[in-house]
Amino acid sequence: MKRQLTPLKFPLNSLTVAITAAFLSQPLAAQSNVSDIDPEEVDTLVVIGQATSGLDNLITKEELDQLQATDLNGIFRNDPAVTVGGPVSMGQKVYVRDLGEDLLNISVDGAEQAAGIFHHAGRVSVEPELLKQVEVAAGAGSATAGPGALGGSVRFTTKDPDDLLEEGKNIGALLKGTYSSNGGYFKKSATVFARSEHDTLSGIINLVDSDKGNLEDGDGAELAGSESHNKLGFAKLVFKLNEEHKLSVSHENLEESGDIVYKPEWHAFGSNGVGYSERNRKTSILNYSYQPSNNELIDLSLNLYNTNIEDARANPVWGPESYSGGIKSKGATLENTSIVDNHKLIYGFNFRDDKSTYYNDDVTETGRVWGLYVQDVINVNDQLTVTTGLRYDAYKYTDLHKVTFKDNGFSPNISANYDVTDNLSFSAGYAKATKAPTVQDSFIISDSRYSHDENLSASKATNIELGVNYDIENYSFSAGLYQTKIADYIDGLTPWDKTISNLDEPLKTKGVFARAEYQSANLTLGASIKTSSTKQAGNTVTRYVFSSGAVSTGDALQLDARYQINQNLQLGWNMQHVNAINSINITLGGEDLTLDKKAYTVHDIYAQWKPTGKYNLKVNFSINNLFNETYLSHSSVEDFTSNSGYGSIVGYNEAGRDARITLSYQF
Secondary structure (H helix, E strand, O other): OOOOOOOOOOOOOHHHHHHHHHHHOOOOOOOOOOOOOOHHHOOOOOOOOOOOOOOOEEEEHHHHHHHOOOOHHHHOOOOOOEEEOOOOHHHOOEEEOOEEHHHOEEEEOOEEOOOOOOOOOOOOOOOHHHEEEEEEEEOOOOHHHOOOOOOEEEEEEEOOHHHOOOOOOOEEEEEEEEEEOOOOEEEEEEEEEEEOOOOOEEEEEEEEEEEEOOEEOOOOOEEOOEOEEEEEEEEEEEEEOOOOEEEEEEEEEEEEEEEEEOOOOOOOEOOEOEEEEEEEEEEEEEEEEEOOOOOOOOOEEEEEEEEEEEEEEEOOOOOOOEEEEEEEEEEEEEEEEEEEOOEEEEEEEEEEEEEEEEOOOOEEEEEEEEEEEEEEEEEOOOOEEEEEEEEEEEEEEEOOOOOEEEEEEEEEEEEEEEEOOOOEEEEEEEEEEEEOOOOOOOOHHHOOOOEEOOOOOOEEEEEEEEEEEEEEOOEEEEEEEEEEEEEOOEEOOOOOOOEEEEOOOOEEEEEEEEEEEEEOOOEEEEEEEEEEEEEEOOEEOOHHHHOOOEOOOOOEEEEEEEEEEEOOEEEEEEEEEEOOEEEEEEEEOOEEEEEEEOOEEEEEEEEEEOOOOOOOEEEEEEEEOOOOOOOOOOOOOOOOOOOOOOOOOOOOOOOOOEEEEEEEEEO
């Protein structure tokens, strides 16, 4: 069965009409002056529920605006713990501490992006324009991270109307335009947001359209098949029934299309041609919260979601036929937080149901996981915080041959943070996580030769962390070290192996992280270092072999500076240097292979200007890869071309110099 994806349409459906009608009838606030306070720049605090510090990160809306992020690479560009390789957006995969998407729990407003459609493409599909923040929890840790978080979790949160509405106003709009020199990228965005007079009802509608041509690397070579055309329609409606009850419903329709290289994580060559591809993600989400006043035992939240991701791609070398597949996921999380004396108890239930389908032949796989969890944050005294938790997950998976696998497991954790003084603290953590087999990508199940070892069992991660934080006056310092071991890692013995089994030797990664920062009224200076080593059976891990599971990246140094010249003008600079990894020797299919990962240094500069002195009009300018470095990211598919028989195995170089400008006007 052949299936064409439905083009993106975002008509005035009932949700859109409800938002529009509810607010066009509302009177505008009497105050007409624009406030000097930007609603998007209000500080955000996120509590992850983990006492171990120094190893997690929160990316704010302000940082995303400064970066003028247009894809995953842009979102995580300045986070040394998170890497994304490749200039082709469909081929970008997320790695946290060198562990990839297959080992992470990734969600958008609670809706998990549970599986990939094509193993040569990335799993995560998100529009940066929507994002309020991105929360990264590195390594197995809190029981609240969700099922399968062997390497941690990444949580994308979209904006609410209140994040954009100016105090004292009930309706507004934000218009944005972005131009990028490399690839001739142009993006248009329009957002309307409003609330009722008594703030019982609010809503937001966001429409985005962008076009990007083929990029060029630092040598001026065209990266064929790196173009894209993106469309987004997003609507969210928020009901505040009273001070205690809040309900939000949202729908997102995101489409990416273009003449794109068939295997987008590789460069274009003979059999990997450039053809028309499209990917659609449609997600509907309901979030409900109940926070009764004067009752510390109840802080209840409910999340329901339904996500459908479809991918269709053509390779002209093989003929005009389009190959297509999809992943459908629906799930729920019910969670409550209770304060009992010095205990903060977070406990709940997760459920997710997945279906992977290869449309051309109507082949399917199904999977299901449910879990129970509890996390207890204990304030032992003014100096010591201890958190401990446990989750239980039960998996059921039926493969393309209708063989069913079942597994379950417990995942305990404990961590502590001790404040030696008001300025100095130490932390330590230990955690386990479990992930059993789940649905494979839709293109893999098109090949009936794929099968599973009948004794296949869950992978089990063990993570150990140590951290230190020191803050005094304008200075701060944090550092940590970690070690993660994943036993019974699920994969084939080679990239072309058709039998999925548990590898005999565990996947191991370890590393050190440190950051120092100075802050004054106008100036911020920072320096970060990251070292890591990721191996399996003595071999250095490569993306080519481990795909969405793991990668190896060189030791990295990141420097950053930000200077607020006055309240209307801010300048910034970021630099990242990644050391080479030389003489990587691996054995693959009985053959000894050698490769190198070359060092590179990339500089970015940016500026933000408010011409009117108010937040309503902003001009953001940046130049990424200022000195036009030609380099292959360590998170991309490595260069195997020096090995006989592997002459086509290499990813694309990253984009060369790219000047961007964004104009935004809010009224």
